[in-house]
Amino acid sequence: MQRYFIDKSKITNELILPTDIYHHAIRVMRMHVGSYFELVLETQKIALMRITQVKKDEAKAELIKWVEANVELPASVTIACALSKGEKAEWIVQKGTELGAKEFIFFAGEFSVTKWDSKKVTKKVDRLAKVALNAAQQSHRTKIPNVHYCSSLDAIELPRFDYRLVAYEESAKEGEKSNLFKLTTSLKKQVEASLSSEILAVFGPEGGISAREVAYMNENAFVFAGLGPRIMRAETAPLYLLSALSFALELG
């Protein structure tokens, strides 16, 4: 079923479709009177709607019922990636959204070969926010992940994060393989106790993490975790982490 996010916390029983939804539902999806779709409100409530009227530039829909669904990862995971080459940011956001990330931060790592020209940052972040919105609709999320940019690793605000993790290739090479497992065990307890947790997971660029960045994370209580014995591309590691967290917290 087609799903749309609407920037309202309430809806009336009969609703005139906002322009963007009107355009996609009627013009792109060719919906007609009697077609069903879902609306996700800012409150994360999901409304099953049916189209009742279609005019040239306007369409109306009625509320059929509220739908119960809990599809959000039980822990809030922020994926912080150093800038990488090409379109990696776009699909880290697309796949990461499908896999349940709550937020994405892109930062200029000391070894990032790519830099975001300050004039272009807003445009890039807006573009990534659009990718997140589309992926959230497609994967039937009830939250749209936020996307931010930080000029450096230490520009990321740390206090709000209960857990701080960095995927560190050197740890993996040294055979570190228990830290992620420990983290998920502790998260599982939190979830079972219905406590919410904010997790920050940092991923370096192709060039790796600088000694200064390593020192900074050491000083700030980051857990250095290996993600298995194989070397993953910068854009693959965040998907591994989110999949592992989903497996550990949502299955079983």
Added chain:
Amino acid sequence: MQRYFIDKSKITNELILPTDIYHHAIRVMRMHVGSYFELVLETQKIALMRITQVKKDEAKAELIKWVEANVELPASVTIACALSKGEKAEWIVQKGTELGAKEFIFFAGEFSVTKWDSKKVTKKVDRLAKVALNAAQQSHRTKIPNVHYCSSLDAIELPRFDYRLVAYEESAKEGEKSNLFKLTTSLKKQVEASLSSEILAVFGPEGGISAREVAYMNENAFVFAGLGPRIMRAETAPLYLLSALSFALELG
């Protein structure tokens, strides 16, 4: 360190580089006398090599030592994906190789919107095999995953697989969340007992799996597993599975 696969099961202490390795190491990577690289033999043994001589069209390298490394997923996972749109196959192979898949099978699902013209199958499979080779080198695998094509789901040979799993969206919708967990628990026991297991994991196309395909898998002892509550794109689900298996079998 740059790593190359070589189609030999033995090497001499001094080796003339094969043309493809010569080209990449000397022309592309600009290696010179004294440069180090690794060679992975067909036996999966890893040799640390040093270049000893560079001529116009030939270079020699000497064996410095054998390197110990076990980076292969302890279970053999075959990812069987129905044909999907665009370049999804290429990056299922690239990312799946980074995540430890042993083999990839692409098959024409009943609901696949894409078909592979029989004249083009060989070319497509060769292309994907090249992607697998490059990803295996990049992720420091010691095995290059095989890539195959099957004209339909029931053309896949089943007897060699100890475990057969299908990622089934309907199962996920119905809240099925224990089957993958059970599978990994059983696999973990096999691994601890140093027993090898062959796993087949089937993923449908965007259009989903047909009733006939579902019936066929039911008849052939497939486990229908949900991969969490979010809807994943056809190309994301295999990465979720491989990441979850790595987490369950390689970490902790």
